[in-house]
Amino acid sequence: xxxxxxxxxxxxxxxxxxxxxxxxxxxxxxxxxxxxxxxxxxxxxxxxxxxxxxxxxxxxxxxxxxxxxxxxxxxxxxxxxxxxxxxxxxxxxxxxxxxxxxxxxxxxxxxxxxxxxxxxxxxxxx
Numbered sequence: 764x765x766x767x768x769x770x771x772x773x774x775x776x777x778x779x780x781x782x783x784x785x786x787x788x789x790x791x792x793x794x795x796x797x798x799x800x801x802x803x804x805x806x807x808x809x810x811x812x813x814x815x816x817x818x819x820x821x822x823x824x825x826x827x828x829x830x831x832x833x834x835x836x837x838x839x840x841x842x843x844x845x846x847x848x849x850x851x852x853x854x855x856x857x858x859x860x861x862x863x864x865x866x867x868x869x870x871x872x873x874x875x876x877x878x879x880x881x882x883x884x885x886x887x888x889x
Contacts, residue, residue, distance in 0.1 A: 764881075764885065769828075769882055769885075769886075770831065772878055772882070773825070773827040773831075774825065776821075776841070776875050777822070777823075778821070779821075779871060779875070780817050780820050780821035780824060781818060781821040783814075783817050784813075784814045784815070784819075784820070784821055785814065787810050787814025787817065788811050788814030788815050788818055789814070791807045791810040791811065791814070799861070799862035799864050799865050800861065800862075800865055820840075820841060820844060823840070823841065824837070824841065832886060835883070835886055838879050838882055838883055839883065841875070841876075841879050842876050842879045842880055842883070844872075845872040845873065845875050845876035846872075846873070848868075849869040849872045849873040849876065851869075852866050852868060852869030852872075853866070856869075
């Protein structure tokens with residue numbers, strides 16, 4: 764896979780995270796409506812914090828797209844985060860706590876994690 768492929772992949776990953784993170788940060792009810800999540804009553808502090816962290820990862824993926832070698836370590840964290848998100852959503856789906864369409868977010872994360880692992884193999888640490 765060419766550098767152009769990886770640059771585009773990380774730009775898409777950044778956009779994916781922005782589309783998930785910014786609504787959670789600004790107004791969690793937007794993502795709840797789109798995914799079928801039921802929002803907790805009361806303060807949405809932890810939802811907004813999650814949105815902030817997802818958005819920070821988006822910025823990280825944009826950084827990787829700008830320099831595939833220099834920002835490689837960001838991708839290690841990305842793999843951990845994406846696999847953790849997939850695992851959590853899988854557990855919640857199995858327990859019937861979330862609808863299938865919410866689980867699909869995790870499938871997207873799993874797909875990105877697989878590509879990220881391939882990238883890490885391609886761009887070995889120096």
